[in-house]
Amino acid sequence: MTSNELIKKGSDILKKNKIKSHIIDSELLLSNVSGKSRESFLLNSNFKIDPSQIRSFNDLVARRAYRKEPVAYLLNKKEFWSMKFKVNKDVLIPRPETEILVEALVKYYKGHDPFILDIGTGSGCIIISLLQELKQSKGVAIDISNKALKIAKKNSKILNIPNRIKFVKASICNFNSFKFDLIVSNPPYIARHQLKNLDVGIKKFEPKIALDGGNDGLDVIRKVIYKSRKILKINGMLALEIGNGQYKKVSQILKLNKFNEKFLISDYKNNIRCILSVLNHY
Numbered sequence: 001m002t003s004n005e006l007i008k009k010g011s012d013i014l015k016k017n018k019i020k021s022h023i024i025d026s027e028l029l030l031s032n033v034s035g036k037s038r039e040s041f042l043l044n045s046n047f048k049i050d051p052s053q054i055r056s057f058n059d060l061v062a063r064r065a066y067r068k069e070p071v072a073y074l075l076n077k078k079e080f081w082s083m084k085f086k087v088n089k090d091v092l093i094p095r096p097e098t099e100i101l102v103e104a105l106v107k108y109y110k111g112h113d114p115f116i117l118d119i120g121t122g123s124g125c126i127i128i129s130l131l132q133e134l135k136q137s138k139g140v141a142i143d144i145s146n147k148a149l150k151i152a153k154k155n156s157k158i159l160n161i162p163n164r165i166k167f168v169k170a171s172i173c174n175f176n177s178f179k180f181d182l183i184v185s186n187p188p189y190i191a192r193h194q195l196k197n198l199d200v201g202i203k204k205f206e207p208k209i210a211l212d213g214g215n216d217g218l219d220v221i222r223k224v225i226y227k228s229r230k231i232l233k234i235n236g237m238l239a240l241e242i243g244n245g246q247y248k249k250v251s252q253i254l255k256l257n258k259f260n261e262k263f264l265i266s267d268y269k270n271n272i273r274c275i276l277s278v279l280n281h282y
């Protein structure tokens with residue numbers, strides 16, 4: 001079978017099983033098993049794919065179609081900030097919304113070298129992307145999940161950020177350390193009663209510890225804000241990703257903890273998803 005025939009076959013199966021991104025998923029899966037880029041399929045639709053690769057492709061398509069496994073977990077990688085991050089079921093799959101946060105921070109800190117804390121680092125996508133851009137910066141990345149830290153450390157090596165990040169296994173509740181210029185966090189923020197409404201691929205495969213924000217979704221956000229107040233430098237910045245519809249409540253918590261909002265950033269659907277605020281000690 002040729003590459004084009006296989007992509008069509010895979011895409012049809014995925015479509016029948018209600019996978020919206022059926023074409024791109026089929027291309028990505030074939031690219032992975034054949035070792036050829038997606039772009040090369042566009043230039044040449046007639047690559048011969050050998051039988052063992054076809055078997056692997058069919059397996060992956062079935063896992064995507066019937067079990068709804070996310071493509072990033074099937075391929076063990078996800079592109080973020082134009083880099084390939086290693087991922088597995090121990091870490092949240094990096095999302096485009098989080099790139100908006102990175103973009104705002106890179107713009108704000110261009111030419112500076114903030115000392116950064118990333119709370120709930122997961123795959124390490126935020127801090128690694130920031131340090132990739134802010135070449136003189138250093139940082140600390142914490143997570144309560146040992147397995148997530150293992151992946152984040154691997155990513156920092158693969159993506160060549162040598163010795164500029166210290167990885168610490170800790171909950172933000174027990175973390176007391178240096179004074180930071182910038183604290184960044186994409187904490188778990190889904191209200192517990194809403195976990196059951198998530199897409200099946202998310203609720204079945206992504207780590208619950210990365211999603212569950214307690215009764216109102218704000219448990220970890222509250223902890224992050226409260227602790228940031230103590231470990232940020234004066235005029236230090238707290239950059240938070242929040243869930244859709246959480247802005248008003250988070251804004252109140254920030255005010256109560258003496259933070260002044262500096263920038264609000266909306267996602268592609270115009271919902272406020274990131275708050276950059278500065279600690280005011282007076």
Ligand SMILES: C[S@@+](CC[C@H](N)C(=O)[O-])C[C@H]1O[C@@H](n2cnc3c(N)ncnc32)[C@H](O)[C@@H]1O
Nearest residue numbers: 094120121122143144145171172186187188210
């Ligand atoms: C939504 S994920 C974000 C992962 C990554 N930063 C990203 O943006 O893709 C949240 C992460 O916070 C971690 N986490 C949850 N509760 C925590 C806590 N109390 N202290 C530190 N990390 C926590 C989870 O293990 C998970 O890796």
